Amino acid sequence: MPRPQAKSFRNPEQVRRFPNGRIETVSHHETTIGRFVLEPGWRWSRDVGPIARTRACQMHHQGIVLKGRLRVETDAGDVCEFGIEDVYDIPPGHDASVIGNEAFEAIEFASARVFGVPADGDRVLATMLCTDIVDSTSHLRRLGDATWRELLLEHNQRTRLELNRFRGREIQTTGDGFLAAFDGPARAVRCAEAMGQAVANLGIAIRAGVHTGEVEFIGDDVRGLTVHEAARVAGVAMPGEVLVSATTKLLLAGSGLTFESAGVHELKGLGDARELFRLANPG
Numbered sequence: 001m002p003r004p005q006a007k008s009f010r011n012p013e014q015v016r017r018f019p020n021g022r023i024e025t026v027s028h029h030e031t032t033i034g035r036f037v038l039e040p041g042w043r044w045s046r047d048v049g050p051i052a053r054t055r056a057c058q059m060h061h062q063g064i065v066l067k068g069r070l071r072v073e074t075d076a077g078d079v080c081e082f083g084i085e086d087v088y089d090i091p092p093g094h095d096a097s098v099i100g101n102e103a104f105e106a107i108e109f110a111s112a113r114v115f116g117v118p119a120d121g122d123r124v125l126a127t128m129l130c131t132d133i134v135d136s137t138s139h140l141r142r143l144g145d146a147t148w149r150e151l152l153l154e155h156n157q158r159t160r161l162e163l164n165r166f167r168g169r170e171i172q173t174t175g176d177g178f179l180a181a182f183d184g185p186a187r188a189v190r191c192a193e194a195m196g197q198a199v200a201n202l203g204i205a206i207r208a209g210v211h212t213g214e215v216e217f218i219g220d221d222v223r224g225l226t227v228h229e230a231a232r233v234a235g236v237a238m239p240g241e242v243l244v245s246a247t248t249k250l251l252l253a254g255s256g257l258t259f260e261s262a263g264v265h266e267l268k269g270l271g272d273a274r275e276l277f278r279l280a281n282p283g
Contacts, residue, residue, distance in 0.1 A: 009035050016116045019047040025112050032183060034112025036063075038070070038104040043097040051118050059111035060164060061090040068104035072096045092170060110167045113183045114217065126222070127188040127212040127248065128230035129168065131159070131195060132177030134205045134239040151202060152176065158198040166191035171222050177206070179231075181222055185212050185248045186255045189279060192242040209234025211245040225270075232267035233276060242279040249277045 005028070007013070012024035012035070020042040025034045044057050052058070056075055065086045072080045075093035082088045088106075090096075098104045108115070114124065133139070133155065140148045159178055163170055166187045168180040182188040192208035199206060211233055213226030229245060237243040241262075244252070249259050259277040266273045 018051055018116045021047060023108070023112065023115055027113075031109070032113035034108040034115065035066075036104065036106045036108050036115075038068075038098050040098055040101050040103060042104070043095070045095045048116055051116060056093050056095055058092045058169075059115055060092050060167065060169060061088065061108060062110040062167070063088060063106045063108035066105040066107065068102045069099040070096055070104050070106070071099050089164070091164070114169075117217070123214045123216050123224070125212070126215045126226070127182040127185040127210060128215065128222070128227055129180045129182060129188045129192055129208060129210050130174075130177065130227075130230040130234040131192065131206050131208045132174060132234060134207055136176040139204060151204070154202060155199050155204065158202075159195050162191050162194045162198055166194070177234075179222075179227070181215065185210065185244070185251045186257065189242060189244060189248075189252065189255075189257055193279060196240055196242070205239035207234055207237035207239060208242045209237055209244075210242065210248050212248045212251055229267065229270055232270060236262070236265050236267070236276060237278075243276050244279070246275055246277065 007026040007028065009024055009026065012026055014025045016023050021036065021038040023034045023036050025032050048057070049055070065082050065084050065088065067084060069081055069083045072082070072090055073095045074091070081099065117124070143151065156173065160170065163178070163180055166182070168182050168187070168191055171179045171181055182191070188210050192210060195208065196206050209230050209232070211226055211230040213224070213229070215222045215224040215226050233243050233245055243262055244259065258280040260280045262276045262278040264273045264275050
């Protein structure tokens with residue numbers, strides 16, 4: 001049975017340094033919490049952008065400001081400033097800079113595990129979630145281009161709300177689905193379940209596949225066999241199902257999630273047949 005425990009930023013488990021700043025982290029189970037310390041004059045595009053190798057920051061940030069002020073400029077043209085005791089939520093696609101002569105400090109929840117990690121060849125353990133809309137071509141034919149486009153936009157909006165709620169990192173859209181990365185399998189499975197519930201009253205069903213393994217983040221993209229296996233697992237799922245690999249199921253022991261066998265399947269290009277598991281009693 002898990003026991004209460006405390007960790008302290010006086011003795012962080014990891015310190016990642018980058019020009020004009022650092023992040024100190026501690027972890028509890030699947031959650032990594034970070035303390036950002038950004039010096040006056042720090043700017044993401046100059047000091048972290050060359051590390052991430054993306055034009056804008058592709059991390060989703062959630063946290064609380066302890067000290068200083070931060071200015072955020074989104075790709076969409078929105079500008080926000082955050083100060084002491086502000087609880088912020090910043091979606092992917094932005095630049096940021098410290099304002100004034102005081103260092104900016106914040107406790108960060110959503111991106112602490114991977115912020116400032118070099119993009120060139122850094123392999124990390126991640127849980128990948130792949131979803132798509134079942135029978136999307138039939139829906140398109142039945143509804144017509146304009147109505148289908150509006151439905152797809154609503155699907156995407158609701159899906160992104162769930163990704164933010166469960167701290168998923170959107171990697172890409174696949175036309176009628178999403179590929180996302182999570183720092184733990186429980187969040188990924190619960191997010192997949194919530195996505196299905198969120199879009200059910202639109203008259204569509206989604207299927208989802210989840211797999212955990214090593215991946216390589218290259219800028220705002222992710223590579224590795226784990227990504228392909230998540231997609232193959234999703235391809236086997238029935239409408240409304242959340243399927244997980246055996247690896248992911250083992251990692252979910254003690255999570256409170258219940259699974260049942262979905263049979264043994266050959267996943268194209270991945271060698272031997274393997275057993276998959278469906279989330280039982282979703283909702």
